[in-house]
Amino acid sequence: MTWEPVIGIEVHVELQTDSKMFCGCAVDFSAPPNTNVCPVCLGLPGALPVPNRRAIEWITKIGMALDCQISTRSQFHRKNYFYADQPKNYQISQFDVPVCHDGVLEVESEGVTASVRINRAHMEEDTGKSIHVGGDGRIHAATATLLDFNRAGVPLVEIVSEPDIRTPSQARVYAQTLRALVASLGVSDAKLEEGSIRFDANVSVRPAGSTELGTKVEIKNMNSFRSLEKAVDYEIRRQSEVLESGETLVQETRHWDEAAGVTHGMRTKEGSSDYRYFPEPDLLPLEVDEAWQREIRSSLPELPSARRSRYESLGLDRETAGVLVASDDAMVAWFEAALDHGADPKLSANWLTGEVVAYLRRESREAGDLPLTGSHLAELAAMVEDGKLSSTAAKDALQGVLAGEGRPAEVAAARDLLQISDASALEKAVDAAIEAEPDSFERLRSGEDKLMGFFVGQVMRASGGKADPKIVTAILRQRLTE
């Protein structure tokens, strides 16, 4: 039987506000444990939460970017479950009326564009961090848990998709597209490695053609886009095999084991997921009225989809535009700065998505650490346009810039990459080539046009590749008329 995968993704995004969701403690993940805490985020008796206005604005931005409906009035609920790193043993979250609902995200993968519907985006607070110690680092054999509450109460936006995703690659691209979207809004640094954006996938399979949903399994602990894709792929195969063998699946949460490339069932007590949601009595209803919505909408930056269209209109091909938009924030920043300095869009985009990305990967460096600027890219592009650098020499010069050797002009000079465009010098070289091969030149004169390339090549070789072929060709044409 052919099994059709049905995939939905839940994303948690930590907002990079200055202070936490419900108290004035700093959002700072580099601080020593339990140093950014107060009575509110430690859940001390008597303390009360007061919501951060900016977080409400930012979740509204996210919702608008996802084409969501914004609830004019929404409400916080308490989600009750005991866990040691959750100070109050309930999480302030949202339930039946989230801030944002019913949106959509276009996802383009393997040549297919799909609309993934967004069920909701709601506001909640993060938990503290648990460190399981002892037992040689194996969680199940741990001898104690250490708790750090610096992260407790950090604003968290949960974005839940409808089960509209059908392939592992689509799941990965959905996640990447969403990450790029959130990053473009400037509301989160959205780093997977640091857990500031986290993805869980709900995966089920059903016989192809069926419209019913199969038994859903939630998979957690994927900390890269690749592992998300691999975990979803593994889970689809596992579920298909279980059903193929005539057995049934259990609804459960499974953990992705990156090293082994498999998912494991987690030990959870039965019935522990009765969250007993009820309206948070310590908080008033939220009202994001039309005027406030207009104000927030007017502060939205250009979204990735609009940016991609703009880049295409500048002459970039669809794929390059897409790669650029979905890549690191620094790439987009370089590109925009290059445009501001009047650089050729296609050249700059190709260098960024080609040489620069390759350099970062080869040297294992962070984009933010490179000395590259938008004006460098503009200078480089201008040198190519002016015939001072060949396209090959330009890439060479770019390597030098990335390595910190200076501005493109300096690097080109130092590495002796500049094209010879001095007409008198080139005329001498052309005349020397004609003198060396008089017969061939006569054949060219009598119409054997392919010999033009031969003479250009001769001059280039003689100049060590630095002659500007355009000027060489022009001089040769001049000689033919003489």
Added chain:
Amino acid sequence: MPIDIDIAHVAQLARIALGPDEEELYRSQLGVILDHAARVQAADTDGVPPTAHPLPMVNAFREDIVRPGLSHSDALHQAPDAHDGYFRVPPALDVE
């Protein structure tokens, strides 16, 4: 209406360990209280919205400004067990 309460499940949700005698006592006491409380079910509340807050107010916010919280020693001062700047608890059975 007779109310059948799975008291062990309720106690598990509430994280309160109960002995068998206690389970029986609370099961019967809760039954009596709920029987009385169930009178609300007889009320005709068609079209009546629920009230979560007594006063009709909305939108109390704080601005996104960092304010000093507790010192590290105040934060850990009342901890039953602390280690290395962390609160310490026994290992978890349910691991997430």
Added chain:
Amino acid sequence: MNLVDLTIADARRMLQQGETTAVELLEAVVDRASLTEADLHAYLTIDHDGAARAARQADERRAAGDDDPLLGIPVAVKDNMTTIGVPTTASSKVLDGYLPPYDATVVKRLKAAGAVIVGKTNLDEFAMGSSTENSAYGPTRNPYDSSRVPGGSSGGSAAAVAAGSALGSYGSDTGGSIRQPAAFCGLVGMKPTYGLVSRYGLIAFASSLDQIGPFGRTVDDAALLLDAVSGHDPRDATSYSGETPKVADADGGAGGLRVGVVRELSSQGIDDSVADAFSRTVDRLSDAGANVVEVSVPAADLALSAYYLIAPAECSANLARFDGVRYGLRVEGDTVESMMSATRSDGFGPEVTRRVLLGTYALSAGYYDAFYGQAQRVRTMIIREFESAYGRADVLVSPTTPTTAFEFGAKTADPLSMYMSDVCTIPSNLAGHPSASVPIGVDEQGLPIGFQIMAPALEERLLFRVMRAVEAVAEPVPRPTFAEVAT
């Protein structure tokens, strides 16, 4: 006359005229406490050092020209409000020895006003109860008859003011926890409009119902105590942010006011002595020019039932934080789950356990709509009926309690009968309206009787005007007496 028998208003006049000092007033109430505490147990903690320091500072401030209304007045605070460095237990074993690192907003305001906080008073554990018998540290006794309860849950705050071990005090009222003990102890007790006094630092029982309010021996004293702590607090999102009604000068008599007697709260199940004293007072109000009408709030009959779903549901979440992880009691276990379960089992008394279980059940899957959801809809009905009643009357009145103070153990075996003693007071909490109890006399055993007055939200000035009118026509309630110990 002993200084401890002064009203706050009189003590203030004496302080202003240099006839006494804050240090003397504190010494007097502490002396009284040493006489009465062994029997009454109004206090869980007397903060001798902190209070002495505050009294000295108050005298210095007065010498420097300060004349804040509560400057130098010894007051007591219920032990469910946090106090920096002073044990705060909410009468629970789970918080035995707990030292908060911050002051509740009310405590902060009292300190700023120069009040002298004598100590922390006893209560039913986490304010759950109507007799102060549910304290993990032993009950408080009624100063009028030590075989009887002082009421609850703010029994300690009531007993202290009645006994003279404080001149005024603060309690919290979730379903009547200020008004009922005020009635039992012959005091004025007042629950403000929800949101008028900050809940920041009040250890939550039921967050949508809890309000802090004062106990005084007179309406004037209650007014001074309320004005000192009311007003918007940015740390409490549910705090009222409009203009604060201040009540110290709210007067004007009963003339021309429409006073509505709530039928559902004044007839059935009220003891004769209470009912008689109540109707005599209503008649006197009428004689004083009030327009007495009878009003009906049918949903009030459902208030108790709705309350016993809403309050436990909220408390089941509010008390989840007591888990042995960050503070308070920990009972060791092999796993964090067993540690938490053992801690909570050991740390909570029977009434708290009962309500946490009840609330957990009422919120759990499949029961929410039938119980919690329906209770919240009934709450809306109650609010609407009160609103329409306020179309026919300016204020509503009833007895505060069906009975006078009952004996120890009389209601402990049957939780429901204990809950019934709050039947008259609960509707105001559900509606969020201000409400007060004013003493109107004593029964044949000499036990005080309370008269409840309810007003629309934020109509504290109207409420205090009527409280003063009731006080003016009330029969006398003598101060309790204590045998002086030979020194």
